[in-house]
Amino acid sequence: MQQKIIILDFGSQTTQLIGRRVRELGTFCEVLPYNKFPHDDPSVIGVILGGSPYSVYDPEAFQIDLSRIRGRLPILGICYGAQYMSHIYGGKVEPAATREYGRANLDTFEADNPLLRGLDAGSQVWMSHGDTITAIPEGFRCIASTSKVKYAAYQADGEQLWGVQFHPEVFHSLQGTQLLRNFVVDICGSRQDWSAASFVETTVEEIRSQVGGDRVILGLSGGVDSSVAAVLLNKAIGDRLTCIFVDHGMLRKDEFANVMHDYECLGLNVIGVDASAKFFADLQGVTDPEQKRKIIGRDFVEVFNAEAQKIKDAKWLAQGTIYPDRIESLNITGKVIKSHHNVGGLPKDMHLSLCEPLRWLFKDEVRRVGRQMGMPEHLITRHPFPGPGLAVRILGDITPERVRILQEADDIYIRTMRDYKVRLSGEEARRVLAAGVPADLDRNGEIEVSLYDQVWQAGAVLLTTVRSVGVMGDERTYEHPVALRAVTSTDAMSADWAHLPYDFMAKVSNDIINHVKGVNRVCYDISSKPPSTIEWE
Ligand code: XMP
Numbered sequence: 217m218q219q220k221i222i223i224l225d226f227g228s229q230t231t232q233l234i235g236r237r238v239r240e241l242g243t244f245c246e247v248l249p250y251n252k253f254p255h256d257d258p259s260v261i262g263v264i265l266g267g268s269p270y271s272v273y274d275p276e277a278f279q280i281d282l283s284r285i286r287g288r289l290p291i292l293g294i295c296y297g298a299q300y301m302s303h304i305y306g307g308k309v310e311p312a313a314t315r316e317y318g319r320a321n322l323d324t325f326e327a328d329n330p331l332l333r334g335l336d337a338g339s340q341v342w343m344s345h346g347d348t349i350t351a352i353p354e355g356f357r358c359i360a361s362t363s364k365v366k367y368a369a370y371q372a373d374g375e376q377l378w379g380v381q382f383h384p385e386v387f388h389s390l391q392g393t394q395l396l397r398n399f400v401v402d403i404c405g406s407r408q409d410w411s412a413a414s415f416v417e418t419t420v421e422e423i424r425s426q427v428g429g430d431r432v433i434l435g436l437s438g439g440v441d442s443s444v445a446a447v448l449l450n451k452a453i454g455d456r457l458t459c460i461f462v463d464h465g466m467l468r469k470d471e472f473a474n475v476m477h478d479y480e481c482l483g484l485n486v487i488g489v490d491a492s493a494k495f496f497a498d499l500q501g502v503t504d505p506e507q508k509r510k511i512i513g514r515d516f517v518e519v520f521n522a523e524a525q526k527i528k529d530a531k532w533l534a535q536g537t538i539y540p541d542r543i544e545s546l547n548i549t550g551k552v553i554k555s556h557h558n559v560g561g562l563p564k565d566m567h568l569s570l571c572e573p574l575r576w577l578f579k580d581e582v583r584r585v586g587r588q589m590g591m592p593e594h595l596i597t598r599h600p601f602p603g604p605g606l607a608v609r610i611l612g613d614i615t616p617e618r619v620r621i622l623q624e625a626d627d628i629y630i631r632t633m634r635d636y637k638v639r640l641s642g643e644e645a646r647r648v649l650a651a652g653v654p655a656d657l658d659r660n661g662e663i664e665v666s667l668y669d670q671v672w673q674a675g676a677v678l679l680t681t682v683r684s685v686g687v688m689g690d691e692r693t694y695e696h697p698v699a700l701r702a703v704t705s706t707d708a709m710s711a712d713w714a715h716l717p718y719d720f721m722a723k724v725s726n727d728i729i730n731h732v733k734g735v736n737r738v739c740y741d742i743s744s745k746p747p748s749t750i751e752w753e
Contacts, residue, residue, distance in 0.1 A: 217258070217259045218244055218259055218410070218414070218418050219243065219244065219259055219261045219405075219406055219407060219409075219410075220243075220244045220245055220246060220257075220259050220260055220261065221238050221243055221244075221245040221246075221260070221261060221262045221263070221264060221400060221404060221406070222245070222246055222248060222253060222254065222260050222262075222263050222264070223235055223238070223245055223246070223247045223248070223263075223264045223266055224247075224248060224249075224250045224253065224263065224264070224265050224266060224280065224297075225247050225248060225249055225250055225266055226250050226265065226266050226267065226268035226270070226278045226296050226297065226300075227267075227268045227269050227270065227278065228266050228267030228268050228269065228295065228296065230266070230267055230383055230385055230386060231247055231266035231267065232247060232539075232540075233385040233386065234247075234264055234266055234294065234385040234396075235247045235539075236385075236578060237384075237385045237392070237393060237396050238264075238396065238400055239410065239578070239581065240393070241393075241396065241397055241400050241401065241406065241408060242406070242408035242409060242410050242411060243400050243401075243406040243408060243410050244410040244576075246576060247266075247539075250265075250278045250280050251278070251280060253280070253285065255284055255285075260289060261289070261290075261404040261405055261406060262289055262290040262291070262292070262399065262400065262403065262404030262406075263285055263289050263290070263291045263292070264291075264292045264293075264294060264297070264399075265280075265291065265292070265293040265294065265296070265297025265298075265300065265301070266294055266295070266296070266297055267294055267295035267296045267297065267344075267345075267383065268295075268296035268297075268300075270296070271309075271311075271346065271347045272296070272299050272300050272303040272309050272347065273309070273347075277300075280300075282301070282304070286375075286377060287375065289376075289404075290376035290377070290399070290403045290404050291376065291377045291378070292331070292378050292379070292380070292399050293378070293379040293380070294379075294380055294383060294384065294385070295344065295345055295380075295381060295382070295383060296345075297379065298349070298369075298370070298379025298380055298381050299345070299347055299348075299349055299379075299381065301377070301379050302349045302352055302353060302356070302367070302370070302379060305353035305356070305372075306353040306354060307349060307351050307352045307353040307356065308349070308350045308351035309347050309348070309349050309350070310347065310348065310350045311346060311347055311348075312345065312346060312347060312348040314364070315346060316343045316344075316345050316346075316348055316364060316365055316381075317343060317344050317345075318342070318343060318344075319340055319341075319342060319343075319388060320340070320341055320342075320343050320362040320363070320364065320365065320368075320382065321338045321339065321340055321341070321362055321363070322335065322337075322338065322339045322341055322360045322361070322362060322368060322369075323337075323338060323361060323362055323363055324360065324361050325339075325359060325360035325361070325368075325369065326359040326360065329359045329371065330398060330402055330403055331359070331369070331371065331378050331380075331395060331398050331399060331403065332359060332360060332369070332395065332398070333398055333402070334391070334394045334398065335391050335394060335395065336391065339390065339391045340388065340389065340390045340391075341362070341368070341382035341383075341384070341388075341389045341390075341392070342382055342383045342386045342388040342389045342392075343362070343365065343381065343382050343383075344383060345381060348365060348367075348381065349366075349367040349370075349379075349381060350366075350367075352367055352370050353372075355372060355373050356370045356371065356372050356373065357370060357371055357372075357373055358370050359371050359378075360380075362382075365381055365382075367381065368380065368381055368382060369381070369382075376403060378399070380395070384396050412581070412584040412585045412587070412588035413588055415577075415581075415585055415588075416448065416451070416585060416588055416589060419448060419452075419573050420448065420451050420452040421452075422573070423448070423449060423452035423453065423571065423573055424452050424453065426571060427452075427453060427456075427531070427532050427571060429456070430456070430529075430530075430531035430532055431456050431457075431458065431527060431529050431530045431531060431532070432449060432453065432456060432457045432458070432530065432531070432532040432533070432534050432571060433457075433458050433459075433460065433524050433527055433530045433532070433533050433534070433568070434446050434449060434457060434458070434459045434460070434533070434534040434535070434536075435459075435460050435461075435462070435520055435533075435535070436459045436460065436461040436475075436479065436484075436486065437461075437536075437601075437603065438461070438467065438471060438472075438475040438598075438601070439536070439598065439600065439601060440536075440579075440582055440583060440586065440595070440596060440597075440598055441536030441537070441538050441574060441579075441582055442535070442536035443478075443479075443536070443586070443591065443595055444536065444574060444582050444583075444585055444586040444589075444591065444596075445534055445535065445536035445572075445573055445574050446459050446479070446482075446484055446534075446536075447482055447484070447586065447589050447591055448573050448574075448585070448589070449534055449571075449573065450482070450483060450484055450485075451589065455485045457484070457485060457534070458485050458486075458487065458527050458530070459479065459484050459485060459486040459487070460486075460487050460489065460520060460523045460524065461475065461476065461479070461486055461487070461488050461489070462489045462491055462516060462519050462520055462523075463488065463489065463490045463491060463492055464491060464492060464495040464512060464515070464516065464604075464605060464607075465490075465491075465492025465493075465495050465496055465616070465619065466492075466495070466512075466604065466605035466606040466607045466614070466619055467605050467606070468601070468605075468606070468623060468626060468627065468630070469623035469624065469626065469627040470627075472488065472490070475595075476488045478592060478595055481592075482591065487523060489519060489523055491515070491519045492616075494515055494519065495511075495512065495515050496614070496615070496616055498511050498515055499511055499512070499607065499613070499614045500613070500614075500615075501613050502613060502614070503612055503613050503681075505608065505753035508604065508607050508608065508614070508753065509604055509607075509608065509753075512603070512604040512605075512607055513603075513604075516603070530568065531568065531569060532568055532569050532570070532571045533568040533569070533570055533571070534570075534571040534572070534573070535570065535571075535572050536572075536574055537572045537574065537575055538574045538575065538577050538578070538579060538582055539574075539575060539576055539577055539578055540578065540579065540707055542575060579651070579652065579707075580650060580651055580652030581652075582652075583596050583597065583651075583652035584652060587654070593654070596652075597652075597653060597668075597669055599668070599671075599672070599673045599674060599675075600672075600673050600708065601675075602751055606619055606622050606623065606626070607753075608751050608752065608753040609622060609626075609675055609676065609677045609678065609751065609752060609753070610622055610677075610678045610680060611677065611678065611679050611680060611681050611682075611752060611753065612679075612680035612681040613680070617734075618678060618680055621678060621696075621732060621733075621734045621735060622676060622677075622678040622698070624728075624731065624732045625676045625678070625698045625728045625732045625735055626675055626676040628724060628727045628728050628731065628732070629674065629675070629676050629700055629724050629728070630668065630674065630675075632720065632723060632724050632727065633666065633667045633668040633671075633674060633702075633720070633724075634666050634667075634668040635666070636666060636667040636668075636717070636720050637664055637665070637666055637667070638664070638665060638666070638667050638670055638717070639662050639663070639664050640662060640663050640664075640665065640670065641660070641661055641662045641663075642661070644670075645657065645661070645662065645663045647704075647706070648663065648665055648669060648670055649663065650706075651672075651706070653665055653669045655669075667716065667717075667720060670704075670714070671702045671703065671704055671714045672703050672704050672705040672706070672708070672711065673701075673702070673703055673705070673708070673711075673750060674700070674701060674702035674703075674714070675700075675701055676698050676699070676700055676701070676728075677698065677699040677700075677701060677741070677752050678696060678698055678735075679696055679697050679698070679699060680696050682696060682697055683695060683696060684697060684736065684737050685736075686729075686736035686737060688736070693736045694736075695734055695735060695736040695737075696734060696735055696736075696737075697735070697736075697737040697738065697739055698728060698732075698735050698737070698738050698739070699738075699739045699740070699741050699752070700721075700724065700738060700739070700740050700741065701713075701741045701750070701752070702714035702716055703744075703745070703750055705745075705750075708750060710744075710745055710746065711744060711745040711750055712744045712745075713741060713742045713743060713744055716740070721740060724738070725738040
């Protein structure tokens with residue numbers, strides 16, 4: 217049985233990070249709303265209570281009845297989790313006299329406590345709370361203090377119940393991973409056997425028992441998530457999976473043919489639908505970005521549904537939804553963090569049930585799973601690409617000719633980026649490795665990757681609403697500029713413009729202007745998100 221740790225979500229944005237850290241320890245975990253603890257699941261080996269934007273005294277603060285968990289499973293409360301347990305078991309929590317925020321050091325702690333073993337004296341931790349514990353319940357013992365926070369950590373005597381007011385999951389808690397390892401491995405007894413291989417094995421079994429002998433439909437986009445989901449389903453149920461890949465005519469140069477070829481090589485049963493004529497006709501003369509998105513979304517659903525209806529006995533719709541896509545729906549405080557962009561929609565009258573085999577995975581884990589199943593590297597490390605495609609990268613109205621111009625410019629940009637190698641070290645190397653890019657640190661602590669793998673996403677934008685004068689040979693030109701966009705990011709929620717090397721930009725600009733008829737100027741977009749967005753429309 218796959219062991220798991222349950223992380224109860226009380227609304228803090230770092231709860232997701234706790235999940236990441238536990239996974240990095242080779243242990244499967246699920247982040248669930250605070251009130252959805254699976255009491256009857258025998259595979260749970262431990263519980264972590266996360267932080268919260270609320271104070272324990274707020275009337276709307278989330279409450280949980282721990283009576284069926286305490287004494288049965290090891291519990292670790294983090295920040296609000298620690299304050300909450302202290303509060304309900306008879307301790308005292310009060311507003312802190314000064315805000316306890318930022319770096320602090322564990323000046324005194326019980327070095328042989330199972331939770332704190334291996335930590336160095338003065339270990340740096342990260343605090344972030346407005347309230348503080350001023351008295352712990354009877355039978356609880358203080359096991360760590362900082363100069364400002366007396367009850368930085370506590371344990372219930374003789375019980376497997378701990379609370380820490382700092383955040384071991386964040387980068388600035390330098391030995392936070394050691395503390396989490398102590399809890400997850402030593403205290404909860406994790407076998408640390410969760411890996412891409414074990415994920416594939418258990419998920420294939422799960423899919424088989426979930427869908428039985430039914431037929432499943434899946435919409436492919438050419439992106440990593442839907443492709444990995446398709447290969448996983450194919451492994452589980454073979455040709456009872458039918459994939460649909462809609463070409464709206466605004467994909468990258470040769471992308472439809474290339475991706476169809478990749479899918480066929482992977483043994484997928486794919487129906488490719490060339491619906492570009494319909495999309496171009498419906499987009500004719502449309503310049504407003506939202507209008508474009510609405511038309512594409514609507515047309516996509518129509519085309520997809522028409523194909524899906526032909527698969528008569530389908531009972532399931534599979535999607536490549538991954539964990540970060542669901543944060544919004546899981547966000548229990550009701551604050552919208554990210555609005556969903558995904559086009560497509562459930563063909564309602566077909567009464568399909570949803571199958572989302574990647575729903576617990578982070579992006580880098582999806583990549584590892586894809587690799588584990590032998591998918592080609594170019595499919596796995598592909599940059600994100602918006603559902604409406606180049607339509608949101610052509611400012612002004614969209615014509616097949618304009619799409620062709622942008623495809624050519626974009627192709628030069630991306631190909632040059634794939635060929636250009638960079639050496640990275642330190643933080644930058646760690647960020648790229650953490651995103652799942654395969655590279656080995658050499659003895660100088662450096663990695664060599666392509667510029668394409670260094671950035672999160674890149675693409676060209678055609679500004680058809682602007683024309684400028686140029687000169688080519690003896691001829692005056694009066695044509696459109698292309699803007700190049702490249703960003704670094706970890707989740708697309710915020711992004712910085714990538715600092716591309718000048719020689720790379722010089723080559724790309726030169727090649728685009730010399731080879732793409734209709735473009736006489738190239739600019740580079742130096743805006744970060746926020747306040748700009750990654751896509752121009
Ligand atoms: P923005 O432009 O909002 O983009 O900063 C954030 C990320 O989302 C991608 N994006 C989309 N993806 N359908 C998608 O599947 C869409 O309509 C869409 N719009 C933007 C964008 O490429 C970036 O990765």
